[in-house]
Amino acid sequence: MIAAGFVDFEIAWRGDVYAGAPQSSSAAQFGTLGINFRARKAHDEAEWAEALGMLTCDA
Amino acid sequence: MTRKVDSSIPGVSRGIEGLDVESLRRVIQEEYTLVAVEPDRDFHFHTGRRLAAILSYDEEWLDAVPEATIASFAGTGNPFSLGRLAAGEHVVDIGCGAGIDSIIAATMVGPSGSVVGVDMTPAMIEKARQGAKEAELHNVVFRQGLGESLPVADSWADVVISNGVLNLFPDKLAALREMERVLKPDGRLQIGDILVQKAVPDNGKRDINLWKG
Numbered sequence: 655m656i657a658a659g660f661v662d663f664e665i666a667w668r669g670d671v672y673a674g675a676p677q678s679s680s681a682a683q684f685g686t687l688g689i690n691f692r693a694r695k696a697h698d699e700a701e702w703a704e705a706l707g708m709l710t711c712d713a
Numbered sequence: 714m715t716r717k718v719d720s721s722i723p724g725v726s727r728g729i730e731g732l733d734v735e736s737l738r739r740v741i742q743e744e745y746t747l748v749a750v751e752p753d754r755d756f757h758f759h760t761g762r763r764l765a766a767i768l769s770y771d772e773e774w775l776d777a778v779p780e781a782t783i784a785s786f787a788g789t790g791n792p793f794s795l796g797r798l799a800a801g802e803h804v805v806d807i808g809c810g811a812g813i814d815s816i817i818a819a820t821m822v823g824p825s826g827s828v829v830g831v832d833m834t835p836a837m838i839e840k841a842r843q844g845a846k847e848a849e850l851h852n853v854v855f856r857q858g859l860g861e862s863l864p865v866a867d868s869w870a871d872v873v874i875s876n877g878v879l880n881l882f883p884d885k886l887a888a889l890r891e892m893e894r895v896l897k898p899d900g901r902l903q904i905g906d907i908l909v910q911k912a913v914p915d916n917g918k919r920d921i922n923l924w925k926g
Contacts, residue, residue, distance in 0.1 A: 685910030
């Protein structure tokens with residue numbers, strides 16, 4: 655997300671949205687969950703560079 | 714802003730080696746054409762009002778949406794649970810399908826706002842246009858296109874929404890960069906999608922049948 659220019663990424667919800675679906679799928683095999691996430695486009699190059707720098711330091 | 718990103722950044726990947734992208738798009742279009750024209754079939758995912766209830770869509774939002782549009786709903790999350798859209802905002806709905814989220818968004822932003830729904834499947838675009846016409850909405854348009862090359866101007870949108878679609882892009886970074894391109898600075902992403910808790914092996918990533926379910 656940060657590489658694409660976003661900051662403030664957050665997964666706000668996750669849930670099993672495939673349980674009981676009419677046809678079986680590979681969803682359970684991989685523990686697939688539905689999610690809601692948010693992020694914000696960086697205000698400017700400086701904010702993005704700061705977020706990218708923090709990511710690199712954490713790695 | 715010019716993004717100088719490459720695959721040396723941790724977590725960044727560009728596409729999947731050995732994946733036939735054209736075949737993948739064709740299979741996805743076939744699957745979602747069925748969702749558009751035969752929504753009562755059995756799929757490997759929930760659809761329609763049952764799905765909307767699972768994802769906690771407010772009945773109030775659905776009041777504005779034609780029943781045929783709701784029937785072809787096939788998302789995996791709820792972009793509006795991340796925050797209500799404000800009057801006058803510009804919204805892009807990527808992989809809009811039959812248009813349920815675009816129509817809800819158009820209702821939220823009102824006549825001073827504007828919504829562009831984009832989908833690569835012609836049957837979905839046709840159904841979305843019918844839905845908007847039936848709902849008598851004049852602030853939403855639907856355009857056929859790919860998420861990796863959105864038919865939307867730079868920095869046009871206040872909000873990008875999408876629901877169950879990002880996972881279908883082989884090159885996630887390209888799709889996300891397009892979202893970034895069309896957003897204004899400080900613009901918001903409000904996305905429903907999926908995550909996997911167990912890693913998909915490389916041969917699985919090249920298996921088109923696995924992509925569709």
